[in-house]
Amino acid sequence: MTQTPGPTAARRGRPRSAAVDRAVIDTVLRLLTEGTSFADLSMENVARQAGVGKATVYRRWPGKDALLLDVLAAVEAPPAEPAGHSLREDLIASIEAIRHRTLAKQENALLRNMLLHLHSSPELWQRYYETAIVPRRRTLARLLERGVAEGELRPEIAEDLELAMDMVAGPVLYRATIRPDLLQDDTLAERIVDWFLQGARPQDGKTPGPRYA
Amino acid sequence: MTQTPGPTAARRGRPRSAAVDRAVIDTVLRLLTEGTSFADLSMENVARQAGVGKATVYRRWPGKDALLLDVLAAVEAPPAEPAGHSLREDLIASIEAIRHRTLAKQENALLRNMLLHLHSSPELWQRYYETAIVPRRRTLARLLERGVAEGELRPEIAEDLELAMDMVAGPVLYRATIRPDLLQDDTLAERIVDWFLQGARPQDGKTPGPRYA
CATH class of the missing domain: 1.10.357.10 (Tetracycline Repressor, domain 2)
Structure with a gap:
């Protein structure tokens, strides 16, 4: 605690x-x-x-x-609440926030070393996860749940929100780990979200509205 | 070098x-x-x-x-060549191999500490990336390129293979970083690949053959 x-x-x-x-x-x-x-x-x-x-x-x-x-x-900024314009825009903003936080950590040796230190102890990491990561995951989870409730996302997504969050948040953090040089790409969040949505939208012929084009 | x-x-x-x-x-x-x-x-x-x-x-x-x-x-096992049964099966085997390597690193404090040490120096990480990660990425890239060439994946995937690889490999490694306890799930690789393929298959009405069902 x-x-x-x-x-x-x-x-x-x-x-x-x-x-x-x-x-x-x-x-x-x-x-x-x-x-x-x-x-x-x-x-x-x-x-x-x-x-x-x-x-x-x-x-x-x-x-x-x-x-x-x-x-x-x-040192870390608190998670921002989604603006609520559209699922796509909110997801992009959420992934873009992860990208910015990750870039900040790369550029700041102090932050980077603190995170490495957290990773060296499972107990410490668990506490960091609960205090710093869970609130952000909760925001993302709510976004996805709302998408399902409004019929913009496949219902199965609500059955495994953990996986859905990893699918959309994973690529940025993975890239940050293995290819930090490829993180300096302003279109990254948008491309990840569009790819994610392509597999996450209902597949029953229902087409998304124009604001999700 | x-x-x-x-x-x-x-x-x-x-x-x-x-x-x-x-x-x-x-x-x-x-x-x-x-x-x-x-x-x-x-x-x-x-x-x-x-x-x-x-x-x-x-x-x-x-x-x-x-x-x-x-x-x-x-200490690390060399990357295995894909068996070549089907794109889906080869992708699952590839992601499953990442999951197993990641679990091994979690259970082996020595491996884990060595990797943390590599991450503490950008130069050292760059060399590890080139010698250990690039060969695995190349295998995955070839798999995706073949999928595009054979019409099983959207042509745009070949235009940004880096992103495609991050989309399919990212979730496991992301989960390993933030929720290592959720990595003990034998169905994880399969679920990630199926989700990935849902967004990666051609969207022009072409349906995949039965072996990709």
């Missing part, structure tokens, strides 16, 4: 808790940017450098990994 | 070169399994532990990274 430190701290009546959180998170980011490795990062050092007590840091985060997860959350 | 040490060494007239290569590679695997980190692994130590001269190791591998790439190549 990841602690959400702000509210807890506030409930205990400590003012300036948001400022303390921010100071600690900024300190971690600074230390990592300056070259401190994850192994060398200690709660003690972070507290000292942030100018707060060690106990204050430990009250907010049970350990280094919980702190790192909050640092990542602070 | 990765050196392929065997043939070069043989040409220079050194007998037992394959045995020396094997001894060095086995030594690296043993040291890593015993907990030596990549950073602590040195050519000197590998040579000493393998019972060969340092110069012998350096003649075969210019450095630690070249040696690591050969260690990975020795």
